[in-house]
Amino acid sequence: MTLLEARRIEKTFGRTHALRGVSVAIESGEVVAITGPSGSGKSTLLHCLSGIMCPEAGEVHYDGRRIDTLDEAARTRLRRDAFGIVFQFGRLVPELTAVENVALPLLFNGDGREKSATVARDWLERMDALDVADARPGELSGGQLQRVAMARALVTGPKVVFADEPTGALDSLAGEKVLGLLLEAARVNGSTVVLVTHDNQVAAHADREIVVRDGAAAGVVA
């Protein structure tokens, strides 16, 4: 079943035509890698698929519902309830400890402080980062930061996990370890994973690759 689909979407920034009619369809439960050279529009595609941005033309559908025409509030709800997002540099809140960072989405959902902390610790353990639970982001290594960021993305049990260069700042072994943890957790959760990367070895972890070139899908390679 197709869970997430973009139909001929276009997006421009000033004079830059970042997306020129990309179409992709992502099945439920699948791990898809979006690859392509620098500046080809991978991140922009991810932002459109995840409802962070709206394309100027074309349609984005999630779970049988058109999402690019929803207003900001509705898309925010969708991102909060159904999606989890990981970025290249973790982007944790610097003043909060690792557990508090992971617990943040639950707190925003109105769960109590204790309950969220317990669940957050659980996820840190699954991400092999329980030892840094009480450290602040400034004290963590790149790999630890990403583990915490992934725990934060997964803690709400999202249907789709989006990751933009999640291992971009890590060396190949650390990246592989972190990626393995993410994919394993997503598999257990039954989450679909959309992985933006320009690292072929990362792409090889996916079931399928979508190559983006100059803002268009250059052939979907199964």
Added chain:
Amino acid sequence: MTLLRVAGMLGRGGSRAERARARLVAVGAALATWFLFGAANVLALHGQLDDRLGPIANRGTRPGTAFAFGLMILPIAAFLHQTGRLASADRERRLAALRLTGATPAQVRLLGALETTRSAALGTVCGAIAYVLLEWSIRGLLLHLPTTAAGVPPALGLAAMALVIAVAAVSGLLAGRHVVTSPLGVTRRATRRRPGRRVLLVPVLGCVPMVARFAGLPVPYRPYSLLLGAGLFAVGMMLSTSLLVWASARVAGRRARSAETLLAARALETDARPWGRTMSVLGLAVAIGSGTGWIEAGIMDDRHTLDPFWLTSFTLVDLALLVAMAVTAAALLVHQAEYLMEHGPVLATLRATGVADGELRRVLLRQGIIAAVLPCSVAALIGLLGLTDTGGLHNETWAWWPVTNAVLMAALGVLAATLTTKASQRRLQRAVSPGRLRTE
């Protein structure tokens, strides 16, 4: 001097934010100059004037009025300092290129200070010219007084201008402290020092003469020892405000049940000093405001009416307090701009993960509330307590006047702090736009 030439070159190449900051510094310096000129002007008046001019009319109250004008420099200094800090990281990033070309850290810091000083000097000169022109026209056109005698004695005026520029220069040097510039780039100091606890000794020391008097112990050198004690207490309380802010942030962070409170409290806890600085000035305004309530109550109780002299005086005081609060609120606004700039990518990420704009706005709002409530309440209480013994009212109901006044002032202080967050909304919107997800 080459450094000056480099500073000039850099000044022309600044970003929009930097030009805005330079303008803010200039405005602050101009305001400071205005108030100092006002003080000098009052001191320079001769003889008895119309009672409707309030405290300016009497020879006896003029030094006090001049002092009050001088006090107005405090909120402006806070404002100037905050503006100096704004975008300091941004500016230093630009200056990091200079480090690559071999400039020493001290030279880079000096350059930063030079930029601030230049803007301040510009504002001071403009402010001085505007003041003198306005004063001349009021004298000549409205009051038909001779315009030859300058209102502000030139020596005092020049001294005031020098003072403003010097304050700006020092603040510029201090602002550079927060940034560590290495040839490869800029990092903000990761762990910010938490406010020291030893400053609490100062207000405690200030209390000693007063407590001794209440306890009936002999207090030597009265009333100077009492005055000194009160002064120490006031200054000490102002110095301790950062600690107060830090403490309430810590407690709020521990007990936070919502994500918004947690985020607000922790941000405040790590960077309590700028809030503390501005809150100390806001607190002073609140304390003075609630203190004047007693004096007002005393006079109303005594005479059942306010003559023009007192009416003008109180109106002037209230006006001054409002201006002080507004300037302080502006300083907070500037600080929040800095917070948003620093946290832009992180907040944009939170928003991307599904945190609503309203929730982010609440984080800002709660920062203001957590920071303001304790210092403003303490200040209002101090304003009430400090003058209890001047009471002895005939009609007890007048006692409600200062109490209401104090509550009002405290509320106004908190309101000023929270209103700034409202004003930060558009900036927040820009700070969390998806484009910020790309920066690092």
Added chain:
Amino acid sequence: MSIGHVLLGLLTERPKHGYELKREHDDRFPGVKPIAYGQVYATLQRLERDGKVAVSGTAKEGGPERVVYEITSVGTDEVRRWLAEIEPPAPYVSSALSTRVVLALIVGGTADGYLLRQRAAHLERMRELTARKNTAGISAGELLATDYALHHLDADLRWLETARQRIGELTKEIRP
């Protein structure tokens, strides 16, 4: 590198017979083509002739009687000397991939289709290898060999991408 060096290296542990050497070779170097027993036998004969190994006895474990070889001091010196050298960093300029790109341009005028197909094939192979790496109980030796293969395929893929970006220049050169 030669089979001789590999066998000498394995013999430094202890004396072994020919079949044992074949089995250990295939176990320890999982990415390499399995060695034929005949080749082991011939190589051992040559090493014995050169004085690098010597017969130390016979062994019989259930099966037929087997000749056990041990390494001599000449052989040990030879292995150490060889280990002190490095592999020549060969420039693999004439690989089949680049030949195909050039031929595709000459014959069909475009290599885009080929490049995408080749990328898909390479990535498919990488996916298989990655999956194998993730199977439980994989040995460290096999992991290392798989990583080696993965990194080489990755290098090919990066070259393919560069080739795609340079194809314009190449086309101009081939069909001016």
